[in-house]
Amino acid sequence: MSIQEKRNSDFFLRPRFSIDLKENPEELLERITTYLKSDACIYRSNVADKHVFIDIPVRKSHFWSPQLHFEIVKVDKNSSTLKGLFGPKPQVWTLFMFVHFVVATLFLGVGVFAYVQYRLGESLVFPIAILVALPLIWLLLYFLGSIGKETGKNQMKELHNLLITIIEQ
Missing domain, CATH: 1.10.287 (Helix Hairpins)
Structure with missing residues (x-):
């Protein structure tokens, strides 16, 4: 599967990206949810409607640890756009x-x-x-x-790589 990703500038404190996928949004969400609930996943997550929140595991988390929030937007029956946002924890x-x-x-x-x-x-x-x-x-x-x-950049990359791994399954 080829992934086309668009990102905003590094100037922003809360980097955004979007990924266009040739996959049914409901099936994509189901696949992501299934992986996040599996024993293989060490990350904390929460799924609400078509919004997914993924956090770094507690033992690796620190004050500047990022959170990945993404939404799966339906383009048509067989394609979707994943709109993501990295940011600090809500607190x-x-x-x-x-x-x-x-x-x-x-x-x-x-x-x-x-x-x-x-x-x-x-x-x-x-x-x-x-x-x-x-x-x-x-x-x-x-x-x-x-x-x-900058302190959370490695963890941001870790969360991004996790997302790409799930998408490419």
Whole structure:
């Protein structure tokens, strides 16, 4: 079976890919589910409708371990597209998004505070310092995410290879 895979740029913290397959989507999902439930599979998984989540085994898992989520989309009766996404575990992603939300809210709040200070003729040293620091924190968060992605890259490849192995069976 020939696999045609498309990927997005490595710039993204949550890499996406899609694979076009000449296989009935229901049969493909059944084959994947059967393999993931077998004793030969050491990975943790969850299947909901046509969405499949695969995690690294607990003994090999760490804070930056990725999770593979893919959906099987029906193109027609005998072909399907597998749309996948690598990302951090939901808890890690939620933490990152919460911190981003806090930084964004602080940026807006301090921006208003700086404007009020300016209109009152007060010192702008503190608000301007914070307004400079918050984008630096955003950059730090991005680089931490990149480091995490790099740390989990081997496990990402492991999950991808698992998926290709299952598909090629």
